[in-house]
Amino acid sequence: MPMSGTVRTDRGWGVDSSSRGRPRESALTVNVDTQRIASVLERVPWATWVMSSAHDDHRSGMIVRWVQRCADEPMLVSVSVKKCHSLEPLIRDSRAFALNLIDETDRYVLKKFDGFYAPDESGDLFDALETERWTTGSPILARARAGLDCRVVRHLDLEADCELYIGQVVEARVISPGG
Template sequence: MDKAWQDVLDRFSYGIYLVTVLSPEGFNGMIASWVTQCSHEPPRVALAIRKSRLCHEQIRESGTFCINVLPRESAERIRQFKIADWRKKFDACSYSPSPSGLPVLDDCIGYLDCTVDHTIGTGDHTLFIGTIQSGGMILSGTTAPLTTADYGGVYRGDK
């Protein structure tokens, strides 16, 4: 991609979320920023995942994912979800199962439990369109969500 275009894209503002999945081998989680609501009725969200990520294949196979909305204070702590051994990502955190059995961090703002309805290839990512099956607030009050501004200003997903 032309560098000038990337500089503009780096100025886009996104939330930083933890997407959790369940595979036959266990739980996995990854940091994601390309997440958005895309329908109110039925309630749906869109999630873009790079095709080379393990979670990509796990979402394809399971047909489910859970979006954890992270508090601003978690910027450093969530780096544990970038470790090489994906089976150990949840060792250092406290979580509870969502209604579909996916990890929900005990200190997240809230979560959305989703089933995949559509997939759209978009180049090096797949756009997973998920219908929200359940969700809820975990922390309430004035907790602000984590954004790219809190996460070093830029999150390209390739670092």
């Protein structure tokens, strides 16, 4: 039996003065087949990335899977990240992040970065890993297949379980021959 749910959607793009420039919400309710939506969204391509950032003497990283090119001039990428992650203060203060394309078979990196660990709770997640710093100073893993170094141009706090970062790519490299 297909799963279904109720979703509230916006009707139109009018702006309510109390919403600080956000679209006005209407109480339009739509029944949706969430299983069908999920099966279509599974067709959207994705890869495994470690998103990283650094500020002062602190650095951290986490696995992200929703990275998408979103503009050509300037070259921009969007990254969807679960809220309440340890990177938020580092990205906010440095206004930068890096994306490290990870080999799906690299269990060490997958395990090390697959959680919401604050640098002071679990130590430096990059200890025992060779890293480089490119233009922004965000950590780039030497064992990554490829890397993108980005300056934050927008941060969107979505009314969802994720937030969205838009970064301008300032440096990019294929690091390993398999990438």
